[in-house]
Amino acid sequence: MRKDPSVSTPSQNPPRRSRWWAGAALLVTIVWILGAGPLGAFLGRLGEVQTNDPAAFLPDGAESTEADRIAQDFDRADGVPAFIVLSGDDAITGDLLAEAETLAERIGEQPWTTGPVIGPLPGTEDPSIARIIVSIDDRHDTGDSVAELRALLADEPVDGLRAEVTGPAGYAADLVAAFGGIDSTLLVVAVVAVLVILIAVYRSPLLPILVIVASLLALGLSGALVYAAADSGLISLNGQSQGILFILVVGACTDYALLLVARYREELAARESVTASVLAAVRGVTGPVLASGGTVILGLLCLLAADLNSTSSLGPVVAIGVVAAMLAAMTFLPAALALCGRAAFWPVAPHRLGRAEEQSTDRILERHRLWGGIARLVGRRPRLIWLSTTALLLAAAVFAPLFTAEGTGQADVFRTEVEAVDGQETLERGFGPDSGAAPALVVTDADRVDEIVAAAEDTPGVEGATPVTEPGPPGTEGAVLVEDGRSLVEVDLAAVSETTAAVDTVRDLRESVHAVAGADALVGGVDATDLDTRETARRDFAVVVPLVLVVVFLVLIPLLRSLVAPLLLMAVNVLSFATALGVGTLVFDHVLDLPGADPVVPLFAFVFLVALGIDYSIFLMSRAREETLVHGHREGVLRALTVTGGVITSAGVVLAATFAALAVIPLLFLLQLAFLVAFGVLVDALLVRTLLIPALALDVGPRLWWPGRAGEQDPPSHQRV
Numbered sequence: 118m119r120k121d122p123s124v125s126t127p128s129q130n131p132p133r134r135s136r137w138w139a140g141a142a143l144l145v146t147i148v149w150i151l152g153a154g155p156l157g158a159f160l161g162r163l164g165e166v167q168t169n170d171p172a173a174f175l176p177d178g179a180e181s182t183e184a185d186r187i188a189q190d191f192d193r194a195d196g197v198p199a200f201i202v203l204s205g206d207d208a209i210t211g212d213l214l215a216e217a218e219t220l221a222e223r224i225g226e227q228p229w230t231t232g233p234v235i236g237p238l239p240g241t242e243d244p245s246i247a248r249i250i251v252s253i254d255d256r257h258d259t260g261d262s263v264a265e266l267r268a269l270l271a272d273e274p275v276d277g278l279r280a281e282v283t284g285p286a287g288y289a290a291d292l293v294a295a296f297g298g299i300d301s302t303l304l305v306v307a308v309v310a311v312l313v314i315l316i317a318v319y320r321s322p323l324l325p326i327l328v329i330v331a332s333l334l335a336l337g338l339s340g341a342l343v344y345a346a347a348d349s350g351l352i353s354l355n356g357q358s359q360g361i362l363f364i365l366v367v368g369a370c371t372d373y374a375l376l377l378v379a380r381y382r383e384e385l386a387a388r389e390s391v392t393a394s395v396l397a398a399v400r401g402v403t404g405p406v407l408a409s410g411g412t413v414i415l416g417l418l419c420l421l422a423a424d425l426n427s428t429s430s431l432g433p434v435v436a437i438g439v440v441a442a443m444l445a446a447m448t449f450l451p452a453a454l455a456l457c458g459r460a461a462f463w464p465v466a467p468h469r470l471g472r473a474e475e476q477s478t479d480r481i482l483e484r485h486r487l488w489g490g491i492a493r494l495v496g497r498r499p500r501l502i503w504l505s506t507t508a509l510l511l512a513a514a515v516f517a518p519l520f521t522a523e524g525t526g527q528a529d530v531f532r533t534e535v536e537a538v539d540g541q542e543t544l545e546r547g548f549g550p551d552s553g554a555a556p557a558l559v560v561t562d563a564d565r566v567d568e569i570v571a572a573a574e575d576t577p578g579v580e581g582a583t584p585v586t587e588p589g590p591p592g593t594e595g596a597v598l599v600e601d602g603r604s605l606v607e608v609d610l611a612a613v614s615e616t617t618a619a620v621d622t623v624r625d626l627r628e629s630v631h632a633v634a635g636a637d638a639l640v641g642g643v644d645a646t647d648l649d650t651r652e653t654a655r656r657d658f659a660v661v662v663p664l665v666l667v668v669v670f671l672v673l674i675p676l677l678r679s680l681v682a683p684l685l686l687m688a689v690n691v692l693s694f695a696t697a698l699g700v701g702t703l704v705f706d707h708v709l710d711l712p713g714a715d716p717v718v719p720l721f722a723f724v725f726l727v728a729l730g731i732d733y734s735i736f737l738m739s740r741a742r743e744e745t746l747v748h749g750h751r752e753g754v755l756r757a758l759t760v761t762g763g764v765i766t767s768a769g770v771v772l773a774a775t776f777a778a779l780a781v782i783p784l785l786f787l788l789q790l791a792f793l794v795a796f797g798v799l800v801d802a803l804l805v806r807t808l809l810i811p812a813l814a815l816d817v818g819p820r821l822w823w824p825g826r827a828g829e830q831d832p833p834s835h836q837r838v
Contacts (some may be wrong), residue, residue: 157337181648184558202246243547303782377446528541565633569606578626670687714785733768
């Protein structure tokens with residue numbers, strides 16, 4: 118038998134060369150630890166460059182954006198409304214009312230207020246409740262301003278009265294606070310989950326630590342890069358993007374690390390030299406990792422085609438994270454493994470068994486008992502297996518069209534008690550269900566004001582419409598204010614702001630005022646922003662989904678040197694997504710009884726499940742092609758399934774666990790995204806990649822690699838089973 122030149126011997130790998138490789142590995146390790154380690158400080162500073170204002174997520178061409186921009190010219194001292202709700206056991210009168218008036222005056226002196234502070238106004242339904250209306254200057258950070266307002270209310274309380282801050286400003290502040298645990302709780306939960314899984318997989322105390330350190334270094338590097346890009350204005354960062362960045366970096370880096378370590382274990386069983394084993398492992402997984410990471414990056418960058426800024430900004434943010442994950446997994450981790458040698462696997466180091474390609478398929482299947490048994494099962498009845506698994510997936514996928522993503526009320530966004538929601542409930546007890554309504558703003562040509570007012574008042578759900586007038590003496594009605602030939606009409610809605618009912622009213626209002634000929638009317642306001650966000654999200658889904666499919670398909674063609682295999686893989690992954698969405702529909706509607714879903718949930722779930730789910734197919738099929746070129750199609754597929762089964766399943770469980778960690782953030786959107794992606798990844802790793810794809814590949818036969826010729830040639834006679 119010819120000697121394998123890649124196996125090192127003392128003469129081939131003299132001490133000088135060994136020392137050189139050891140020095141290089143030590144240098145790479147030190148550069149990462151001293152270079153990327155301190156960069157982790159930027160993770161705690163990402164909140165400084167976040168933008169969580171829903172209005173900033175819309176494109177400049179959105180109707181509400183244009184209307185709100187024009188409305189600023191009318192010098193209405195506009196800001197973000199905040200309602201201070203005061204409640205007690207008895208009617209608020211006399212001394213209590215006087216104290217509340219003093220409090221209102223004190224609030225009006227703050228630099229972050231704009232316009233007059235209105236109130237206190239006694240409740241019309243319950244006299245034990247009163248409210249003060251404050252306008253937060255939008256030139257100040259709303260979250261910080263509300264935090265200062267709440268601190269002031271705590272420091273200067275009105276005796277016997279409870280104070281709560283609600284309204285659009287209160288909700289915005291509580292939304293920002295909900296993301297406050299991202300840089301601590303989320304990271305801790307994700308890392309602990311990964312560590313537990315890795316210990317179970319490796320049964321070694323050292324390897325999991327090396328993988329976790331690689332993930333944390335990648336996270337530190339990505340945090341610094343994202344901070345620099347957001348601070349310079351190159352990208353936009355919000356709370357949900359930051360949370361997904363943390364999860365994806367840890368999950369992706371761990372996945373790549375699992376693939377590298379599994380290949381390294383194989384090479385250690387075939388070689389004496391640790392250095393040669395590390396280099397061979399790196400060579401063996403570089404292609405699949407680059408293809409996998411490249412697919413994820415390109416798929417995520419397709420989000421740049423979205424009009425919703427919160428969606429388009431996610432693409433480059435997480436793409437930076439995937440690049441950092443690939444760098445850490447393919448540079449730091451190999452260097453650390455080379456320094457640790459076989460001791461990394463202590464207490465069970467790999468035994469030398471000979472090169473894998475020199476072993477018969479039967480021996481490979483015997484060595485991997487579990488996955489060898491699954492491979493034999495798939496090999497015996499491939500058609501029955503792929504048809505039955507497809508039927509199972511379709512049974513769940515039929516519920517996918519029932520998934521409703523029409524948005525929810527602002528109060529439904531939170532999964533825990535927050536002050537804004539509690540305050541809104543108190544406000545409604547005191548002033549009725551319409552007490553939280555903020556007016557819609559209609560910008561129109563000045564000579565069409567009367568027609569616009571009439572059209573607005575005829576719209577169901579509208580309580581009244583009033584043009585903005587010029588300031589004048591109290592008790593007198595000034596002339597309609599005109600700026601550059603336009604006037605502004607305030608429309609009072611019956612529904613509470615930022616609810617589905619208010620959004621529906623604004624939709625009807627737009628139809629009414631757009632029908633007024635020559636008015637050139639634009640509808641803005643808080644609820645118009647919500648409406649535009651929902652409609653833009655639906656447009657983004659229709660544009661981004663086909664783009665992702667085309668991009669991923671084009672990446673798979675040169676990787677697999679085939680047209681048939683990429684088509685089958687794409688079809689299977691779309692079916693897997695539909696299955697996750699169908700199961701999500703049943704769980705959200707009938708188990709958790711959730712109030713609805715954010716419009717961007719299906720799009721984010723699709724991008725992550727297709728871009729990440731295809732990873733496992735890439736890992737499997739790239740190894741299948743490698744084995745097929747040596748052993749033929751059938752043996753190649755079975756060997757690939759057997760040797761990659763453990764690592765791909767482990768990678769799927771790790772990624773599912775990290776995405777599930779998003780559920781610790783108490784927001785409805787992230788709970789739903791966490792479930793859909795985690796469940797979908799498990800379906801991909803445990804069912805699709807384990808049974809469906811291998812069985813389908815065997816049933817299709819060598820035509821799977823058409824127009825390439827992989828699998829058509831016979832394997833060498835000494836390797837036939």
